[in-house]
Amino acid sequence: MNSWKNWANLSKCEPKKIQFPKSLSDLKQIITETKITKETLKVVGHGNSYNTNFHTEGTLVSLKDFNTIQETNIETQQVSIDAGVSINKLVQHCSNNGLALSSLGTNMFDNVAGACSTGHHGSGINYGILSSYIDSFDLLLASGQTLTIKKGDWLYDALGVHLGAVGIITKLTLNTEKRFKLKQEVFPISLQAFQDCMSDLLSANDHVKLIWAPHTNDYQCWIANRTEESIDHNFMHWKNHMIDGLLINNLVHASLLYTTAIKPAWIRSINQWLSNYFLKGKTQCIGWSDQIFYLPHLLKQDAIEYAIPLDKTVAFLQDLHNLIEAQSFHVQFPIEVRFVKQDNFWLSPAYQKDMCYIGTKAHLLPFLTPNYKPYFQAVSQLIETYQGRFHWGKQNYSSKTYLENSYPKWKEFWTLRDYLDPNKMFMNNWLTELAYKPSKTDIEMFKKQHFDHDLQLVK
Ligand SMILES: Cc1cc2nc3c(=O)[nH]c(=O)nc-3n(C[C@H](O)[C@H](O)[C@H](O)COP(=O)(O)OP(=O)(O)OC[C@H]3O[C@@H](n4cnc5c(N)ncnc54)[C@H](O)[C@@H]3O)c2cc1C
Numbered sequence: 001m002n003s004w005k006n007w008a009n010l011s012k013c014e015p016k017k018i019q020f021p022k023s024l025s026d027l028k029q030i031i032t033e034t035k036i037t038k039e040t041l042k043v044v045g046h047g048n049s050y051n052t053n054f055h056t057e058g059t060l061v062s063l064k065d066f067n068t069i070q071e072t073n074i075e076t077q078q079v080s081i082d083a084g085v086s087i088n089k090l091v092q093h094c095s096n097n098g099l100a101l102s103s104l105g106t107n108m109f110d111n112v113a114g115a116c117s118t119g120h121h122g123s124g125i126n127y128g129i130l131s132s133y134i135d136s137f138d139l140l141l142a143s144g145q146t147l148t149i150k151k152g153d154w155l156y157d158a159l160g161v162h163l164g165a166v167g168i169i170t171k172l173t174l175n176t177e178k179r180f181k182l183k184q185e186v187f188p189i190s191l192q193a194f195q196d197c198m199s200d201l202l203s204a205n206d207h208v209k210l211i212w213a214p215h216t217n218d219y220q221c222w223i224a225n226r227t228e229e230s231i232d233h234n235f236m237h238w239k240n241h242m243i244d245g246l247l248i249n250n251l252v253h254a255s256l257l258y259t260t261a262i263k264p265a266w267i268r269s270i271n272q273w274l275s276n277y278f279l280k281g282k283t284q285c286i287g288w289s290d291q292i293f294y295l296p297h298l299l300k301q302d303a304i305e306y307a308i309p310l311d312k313t314v315a316f317l318q319d320l321h322n323l324i325e326a327q328s329f330h331v332q333f334p335i336e337v338r339f340v341k342q343d344n345f346w347l348s349p350a351y352q353k354d355m356c357y358i359g360t361k362a363h364l365l366p367f368l369t370p371n372y373k374p375y376f377q378a379v380s381q382l383i384e385t386y387q388g389r390f391h392w393g394k395q396n397y398s399s400k401t402y403l404e405n406s407y408p409k410w411k412e413f414w415t416l417r418d419y420l421d422p423n424k425m426f427m428n429n430w431l432t433e434l435a436y437k438p439s440k441t442d443i444e445m446f447k448k449q450h451f452d453h454d455l456q457l458v459k
Pocket of ligand 1: 048050107109
């Protein structure tokens, strides 16, 4: 194997070599060798990011053979894992031990470490991004030293979301909770009705999402709450997964999209049909939390997702509707609106603000790739007028300067990064295009502020 494609088949990394370490000492050996050759190194998780942030021209490291669940403490509800463990494996392990992660996105196939590095999130205004559930993590640096970073340390905030740009996460300890069931309810809602009850909806329900079929005024509200009621018969889950998720949402939708090769404007009718099938009815279903969080993804797609301040949600959706119609874009995928609690991670899109995440995608079908990039670009421009911050695992159209102005700790993050990895082992082209280049003064000021802390570990 000498290349690695991302999940969406959008990008191919062709490094000099790919390494599959089985142990911490194998990993340390790889770092030592890379130091000598002065080449670059990047870890790939599951390769699910839509952008090229896991790419390198040097050594690509996959942790797929470094994936042991190290320790489970039922009393403290903490689970320690090697960094190659996938969310799916962790979720299964937790279920077997009567535990569960408090909030998850819709994709179980990321690696926990990869997902944390890019600020992976689910939905629910009282629930933070995945990194918020880390109790501690070990970061192997370019120097060969390991930092153990614990919740409460300033480095936890600085590096809890780090884009794989600072070191290799080798171990994570996560806080979980007792395994729980969720009662999922979906019902149609107008944007006006959503606006009227948004704050009550968000505070009264554990998990809330809004799904909008573009070119229609149809929205669906999805809520999920912890319950002690009995779980539904497996048939309900099978129907949700196989019939609604895989067959209708993926395969039938894909077949209909082929007709748009003749006339792109037919997307309107397809969206209306999908909306009538999916968004108009009221349904409910009770299942274990992971069954409810998960959504099957069969069709390849490209995606952008931005976090905007919560109070701008409805105004933004109205503007997005106007933008799509005014510029005659054909948007063939439902737009997903999620809500995430604020945190203190320097590079988290939810840094110190409760956020609404707006995700929009484009299906990429064999022999039918729509011209969606002008749409992504226009949405990104609109988002910037709302001070949006893009999801680190998705596509980005924001400039360096914009990012510098959006993240109060931007300069400090890159100064710390350069301090911990002066020879830029963990940098790649994607990161270099975004990164702030610290000046000597930045470095001096940063040292004054932080040098007495854990950084003295790093010579
Ligand atoms: C179908 C699909 C559904 C998705 N759904 C959601 C969702 O619901 N919510 C959401 O927030 N996101 C979602 N995403 C985005 C996805 O969660 C992120 O892109 C995530 O980073 C992917 O994890 P990965 O393990 O594949 O990481 P990769 O894409 O392989 O890597 C991401 C970054 O992490 C770094 N990295 C990986 N492992 C380590 C390590 N051990 N140490 C240091 N750095 C490391 C890599 O170098 C890279 O910079 C989805 C993506 C897809 C394709």
